[in-house]
Amino acid sequence: MRFSPSIVALAILVTSAVASPISRSDFVIHEKRHSVPRLWTRGEKLDSSVVIPVRIALTQSNLESGYQFLEDVSHPSSKNYGKHWTPKEVIDKFKPSRETVTAVRTWLEEEGISRSRIRLSPGRNWLEFNATVGEAERLLRAEYHVYEHDQSGQPHVACTEYSVPAHVRRHIDFVTPTLHFDAKIKPRDANRLPRRGVVPAVKPGTGHDIGLTDGWKPKLGQDVNVQSLKPNLTACATATTLDCLRALYKFKGFRDGHKLAKGNSYGIVEYTPQAYVPSDLDEFMTKFRPGAVGVRPILDSIDGGVVQQESKSFGLNGESDLDLEYAIGLVYPQPVTLYQVGDLVEGASFNNFLDGIDGTYCGGDDPTQDGVYPDPYNVTGAYEGPEDCGTFAPTKVISTSYGYNEADLTPAYEMRQCNEYMKLGMMGVTVLYSSGDYGVAGNSGQCIDPTTGAYNNGTSGLFNPGFPATCPYVTAVGATQTKANANLAHLPAGTQPETACETVIYSGGGFSNVFPLPAYQAPAVTSWFKNNNVPYGADRFNNSGTTRGFPDVAANGANYVIAIDGKFSLVFGTSASSPTFGSIITLINDKLLSAGKPTVGFINPALYAHPDVLNDVVEGGNRGCGTPGFTAVKGWDPVTGLGTPDYGKMLKMFEGLAHGGYGGGYGN
Numbered sequence: 001m002r003f004s005p006s007i008v009a010l011a012i013l014v015t016s017a018v019a020s021p022i023s024r025s026d027f028v029i030h031e032k033r034h035s036v037p038r039l040w041t042r043g044e045k046l047d048s049s050v051v052i053p054v055r056i057a058l059t060q061s062n063l064e065s066g067y068q069f070l071e072d073v074s075h076p077s078s079k080n081y082g083k084h085w086t087p088k089e090v091i092d093k094f095k096p097s098r099e100t101v102t103a104v105r106t107w108l109e110e111e112g113i114s115r116s117r118i119r120l121s122p123g124r125n126w127l128e129f130n131a132t133v134g135e136a137e138r139l140l141r142a143e144y145h146v147y148e149h150d151q152s153g154q155p156h157v158a159c160t161e162y163s164v165p166a167h168v169r170r171h172i173d174f175v176t177p178t179l180h181f182d183a184k185i186k187p188r189d190a191n192r193l194p195r196r197g198v199v200p201a202v203k204p205g206t207g208h209d210i211g212l213t214d215g216w217k218p219k220l221g222q223d224v225n226v227q228s229l230k231p232n233l234t235a236c237a238t239a240t241t242l243d244c245l246r247a248l249y250k251f252k253g254f255r256d257g258h259k260l261a262k263g264n265s266y267g268i269v270e271y272t273p274q275a276y277v278p279s280d281l282d283e284f285m286t287k288f289r290p291g292a293v294g295v296r297p298i299l300d301s302i303d304g305g306v307v308q309q310e311s312k313s314f315g316l317n318g319e320s321d322l323d324l325e326y327a328i329g330l331v332y333p334q335p336v337t338l339y340q341v342g343d344l345v346e347g348a349s350f351n352n353f354l355d356g357i358d359g360t361y362c363g364g365d366d367p368t369q370d371g372v373y374p375d376p377y378n379v380t381g382a383y384e385g386p387e388d389c390g391t392f393a394p395t396k397v398i399s400t401s402y403g404y405n406e407a408d409l410t411p412a413y414e415m416r417q418c419n420e421y422m423k424l425g426m427m428g429v430t431v432l433y434s435s436g437d438y439g440v441a442g443n444s445g446q447c448i449d450p451t452t453g454a455y456n457n458g459t460s461g462l463f464n465p466g467f468p469a470t471c472p473y474v475t476a477v478g479a480t481q482t483k484a485n486a487n488l489a490h491l492p493a494g495t496q497p498e499t500a501c502e503t504v505i506y507s508g509g510g511f512s513n514v515f516p517l518p519a520y521q522a523p524a525v526t527s528w529f530k531n532n533n534v535p536y537g538a539d540r541f542n543n544s545g546t547t548r549g550f551p552d553v554a555a556n557g558a559n560y561v562i563a564i565d566g567k568f569s570l571v572f573g574t575s576a577s578s579p580t581f582g583s584i585i586t587l588i589n590d591k592l593l594s595a596g597k598p599t600v601g602f603i604n605p606a607l608y609a610h611p612d613v614l615n616d617v618v619e620g621g622n623r624g625c626g627t628p629g630f631t632a633v634k635g636w637d638p639v640t641g642l643g644t645p646d647y648g649k650m651l652k653m654f655e656g657l658a659h660g661g662y663g664g665g666y667g668n
């Protein structure tokens, strides 16, 4: 499954095609693919009596205004700052209009698909029906074939183009199954193969990594003897602990007996089979946060999510242990929620998680990419319960340390998901994603061959930005490291003890090939292009200055001391940076909620308007693709964003923005 240029062509075609006013019977091509994706072979035509599940994604209302709605509640100069929407208000604003539902349904009925066969999804955003291939071909002016994957033999039903009547076109987002391959390859036999892409990968040789990309993940360093760790912050350059982070970002956190604000919450997302080990949490807390020994996260199990304990390894436990040891260690006694997503057979994707916290998002998953629940595999461990749809409320802050390459997925798939992050922001939720660990390269250090569109070994080619970090509605968190000579116990004012992380990992950063430059970021990105000698051209990245840059912010991502599978080791990654940044936001939310103010919600507009509340990082780079990457400079840069948090300054800024009299908000 990899990016093929045909998909780029597809996106351009879809967005630029213009439906001219023509008669009802005139069909226009809605989506078209120019070539069969790499590694797939077109086989025979599908028999016209075969029944396929057809689903039509309806265009939502008001999406084009979504950014304004979000900015209205998150931009510091807005008089509605902090007046977050309720879930119901969000649903009502965006649901497809009655006109849209009627137009599409009428077309289907005219084509002989009777009303009784058509189901409208609960979120009113999908029309679903079963049709024979013959019916679907007539309806969509398409021809269905079986495609076979060259390596796995996996069959897939698809067409190369389809059309809809001109007058209903604007009501239809897309139709499945048609030409979306995006293909997650199902294993033929192995039943423990998690979904690729979002799964943090596993160190080679652990026996559980067959078929996985070497994804977004903390990287394992040497073991640490914690007994010999110096107690006085002089060792932070070689061993990052809770105390080091508190010193770097100037916060104390809560005393064990702290009276918590009502309504605060902090969620960490993990994908099965990744799992934390309870005894590791206790070992960590015994050493670094004794009051939290015995504390466990609140488990929100989505689609059969289990914290499996049968198999243990750095690959299976490193991400979860890291995220939870630091999140709990930094915010205790504030409880931390663990969203554990997917069963042991299929794993899951970001869409499965989003379904779990928003019922109206359900129904739009792509079965070639997302987990299908109830699990269709009839094997031990398969979750046969109903798909989770809005089962759990979103927490005020959600940190995820997993990611795809932007080029793994289609722009349509990514935009749909990105719009969901926008809605969460409108409801006052802060969504954080790690920016990736391979600098300007993608997962595993791969870059994109400019001719074939295939991923290469990372010594040349196009930069390979990560998703969802490039979605303008999330806060992407890059990585820094402590300078060798920095003494955090005695930091003279105005000194910057950190550089961009260049130990083991490089901070993911660059520019999107899919998402436009958001208004809140435009001044920062424009001045970066203007004030720096940009060392690469369009042969490396989209240098138009009109696309989203990332990351937004950074936090330390080097030498974290974690307890893992019974011992202490050092780990590296933006995987560490994201939960640390999320913890600081959670501490700030506690103060705001205690004062009767709203949570910070989508923080990007406020941070770009007040970059002085972050510590600018001006040294180091994020090499990749055979280049030194970009360089951290004064102001925003595509290595460390605006910089690392200064707790006190951020708190003061957000306190100043949040007017009192807050009456609504999500989940209060």
Ligand SMILES: *[C@@H]1O[C@H](CO)[C@@H](O)[C@H](O)[C@H]1NC(C)=O
Residues within 6 Å of the ligand: 053, 117, 118, 119, 128, 129, 130
């Ligand atoms: C399509 O058929 C399947 C299998 O018979 C059934 O489970 C499903 O509910 C049907 N879908 C619709 C929209 O009727």
Ligand SMILES: *[C@@H]1O[C@H](CO)[C@@H](O)[C@H](O)[C@H]1NC(C)=O
Residues within 6 Å of the ligand: 230, 231, 232, 234, 489
């Ligand atoms: C830090 O602690 C070590 C041993 O624990 C000691 O040798 C060193 O002098 C201390 N340094 C400072 C600056 O206090």
Ligand SMILES: *[C@@H]1O[C@H](CO)[C@@H](O)[C@H](O)[C@H]1NC(C)=O
Residues within 6 Å of the ligand: 378
């Ligand atoms: C699932 O597998 C079991 C044991 O292999 C078998 O008895 C059962 O009939 C299967 N169920 C379905 C729905 O295929």
Ligand SMILES: *[C@@H]1O[C@H](CO)[C@@H](O)[C@H](O)[C@H]1NC(C)=O
Residues within 6 Å of the ligand: 457, 458, 459
């Ligand atoms: C990566 O690919 C380049 C160009 O094809 C080749 O010259 C180089 O040896 C490869 N490097 C590795 C480590 O495989």
Ligand SMILES: *[C@@H]1O[C@H](CO)[C@@H](O)[C@H](O)[C@H]1NC(C)=O
Residues within 6 Å of the ligand: 513, 516, 538, 541, 542, 543, 544, 546, 547
């Ligand atoms: C960069 O992105 C812009 C805006 O999407 C697009 O118009 C342009 O063609 C892209 N440039 C390159 C070199 O891909």
